[in-house]
Amino acid sequence: MTTLATPQVATRVPQPRTVPLATLLAHEWRLLVRDRLLHVAASCFIVVVVLALAAGVRWSRAQQATVDRLRRADADQLVAWQRALDTIPADAPPPEAFARDPRSAFHVGARVGRVAGLDQPPLGVLAVGQSDLQPSYYKVTTGPRQAMLMNDEIENPVALLTGRLDLTFVIVALLPLLIGALSYGMLAGEREDGTLALVASQPVTLRRVLLAKVAVRAAIVLAVAIGLVAIGLVVAGAPLAAPGVATVAATWLLTVLVYAAFWFAIALLVAVLVRGAAAGALTLATVWLLSVIVVPVLVNVVAQARHPAPSRTALIAESRAAAAAANARADTLLRKFLFDHPEMRAGASVASGKDFVTRSLTVQFEVDTAMAPSLAAFDARLRAQQALVDRARLASPSLLAQGVLESLAGTDGDRWRRFRDSTIAYHRRWRDAIMAQAVRGEPLTAAMLGALPTFAFGEAPADAVLPRVGGALAVLVVLAVLAWSGALVAIGRVRAA
């Protein structure tokens, strides 16, 4: 330290060995630990992470419990029916059309039906995502497909509007704030306090000092963001041992790492390029505001303007017309149906087609068939809009990260759409099986009940999501690398004064 007092001498003596990195890090650590801001910001963040994890676990468990309860009720119903059927003598009079009787195809297939349920994804605790808007179960009956898909989960719309406090929100929106809060005064703070000149006089480059500052902050932030989440996943009992799940969880944490790296680079850039701590804080807040709020909001407006979602209202009018047309031709429909389905013709009773049950079933069948092209066109238009939004995610690192994190958690809607599609396929199988029973007009037996189609969701392997997020993750990596390159170049221009 004697060199400090006599700088003229210092220029003449050979440069002393540069300050070891360990010393720099230890020094920075001591400074940070004594900073009240770190304590406040970090403890707030830790509390929020724990709360978000708890909220995710609560949500995921409640969803699963509902689906489990419905499945149990379904299974119990089937057993009860089969027991009842075993006790009904074979020569008992056939059930009336609307009787609550397990022998009635109408009762079993149209009134009660079955449940198609979606299990929670293994890492569902990481993101509520779209799962609060998309029902995780459907009641499948012979009724029209559209009516089946109309059934939504109940939720206070204000809760849907606000969004949930899940880990993905914490990472996407709050992690950059923590990084900003810890970093905005990194350089300007020291300059304003007058300590920067002192630091610059040490045998160490400012570049090294700044990198040490970032390293210590990164260690703290990542310990919380990644360490705490990893521990949380284990504590919450996520099925990490299941095939592929650990890889997906690791990719989730990797995404957090890349996203954090991006924001550290931005913080470093701002620290170097913007003079004054207040101006730096303001600049960081602006970048955050653009990435987290303004750009996503603009993306939505552009998507809606370029690819307006088709109107559900118009679709209803169309299905209404289809129903009216089908009703008008109800008498001839069954003949047409049997013509199209020769396999069902064999046992068709003479009476069928006249009674209300077969009549309404054929009408519903006709409506579904008539509406299929419109529904397909509708879905295609929705997909076009969604594809546009997916491309537009590139405009904001936050949107990009949110997409990757929700996809990896399995709650981005992609898995749900596959579930909905299998439910639609199951609905078709169920309807056809019940139709076949109804046109034959013979009462159901225990064996027939057991042979009715059951729902199974062809769950993709856990790591099948990885290729899907690969592109977005790669873009995020590129953004982080670019930001870091910029920051490293800019660091060279830092002046102590």
Added chain:
Amino acid sequence: MLATIVRKEFTEMLRDGRVRLAAVALLALLAGALLHGRAQTRALVAERAAAQAATRADWLAQPAKNPHSAAHYGIYAFKPRATLATLDDGVDPYVGVLTWLEAHKRNEFAYRPAQDATGAQRAGALTAAVTLQLLVPLLIVLLAAGAFATEREHGTLRQLLALGVRARTLGAGKAFGVAAALGVVLVPATVLGVAAIVGLGGDTAHDLPRAGMMVVGYLLYFAAWLGVVLAISARARTARVALAGALGLWMLTTVLAPRLVTELARALRPTPSAAAFTAAIRSDLEQGFDGHAGQAEAMEAFRRRVLAQYRVDSVSQLPVSFAGLELEEGERIGNLVYDRHHARLWDRFAAQERVRTASAVVAPVLAMRALSMGLSGTDVAHHRAFAEAAEGYRRTLVTAMNADMTRNARGTDFDYKADRSLWGTVGAFDYDGPSLGATLTEHAGALAILGAWAVGGVLLLTGAVARLRP
């Protein structure tokens, strides 16, 4: 003196390039939001009018058929788009746009627009309300955080006080100066807002007082932010600390708090699952509730009651159609059950809203949002009112069908066909939303909290200024 300070503050702010940029960006966003909202309103109003006319035409065009078949065919009710939703579409994207009104069943609203969107769209909608609730406070932070702290840092605060400028005058001058600068954004914003809702075919007598109340609410909200940020600036040692504190407050109260409070509300007052809700309704219908008998038993008792009333031994001797009476009795019992469960659900949502409003004591944006949605006609209460009106219409329609059947279907019951003229005897569905008074009562708490925040902001500022240290 005061005028000089106000003029100085105002001029200084307008000379700041960052402030100018922020103001222009904010106005541009606001204009975009209003244009977008206006286009949405135009499209939705037209779409709904067409759909409502079409469903009515479908109803009237039914051939001669059994009235109960007609009741099953039913009619759709489409949620109207309020003119002021142009400013704040509130929960509209998150509630269904239509409901099917049919015999026996109270259906839920279907097709929430947000379901047809991607996760990216959950990140936020561009509305004037979002711009005002989130971004204007940020502009206030930008304008006001340095007001005292920068002068303190530069040493000019000491000079000012040494010149004999009274701290109170200085505080008032800063506040009015920032307010004047804010006015440069807010006055055009108000003009834009009014322009956006003119000519949309709305009922001016209905919309204007609501828009006026909205202006009052937002002014209270901005006053609260102005007072708090200036108070922070008056207490902070440096501009950097003042800015960090004000930004931190903004983030905690407007970004984090709404979600945190939503989780809290869900935890304190859990939302039932749709499965549990429908199961409870089905159980009440089949097994009875609260001393009411189950379906089979109730219908049997009803049969005996009717026979006794008409003093006959069997339903075939009745002068009316028993099937019609039975259907109406089924509706009556069903309505009791639906009312009970729906009221419970709405009350649950209302209880969650109370948690949210109470939390506005720490996060004023929650009160502002509730009030803004309420005045725009896009809050849960307005949705509830529409849902109840639609349900009321369903009952009118089904009862009219049952009454016709009771009168005319004696002996023929379900084989009876009503003349086409019957459909026109049920008037079209006409809906008027809750009055301004009802909305203000609903959100009295939010309004009171906003008022308290505004007063609190001023008090905080006067307190901080009274102890102003150079």
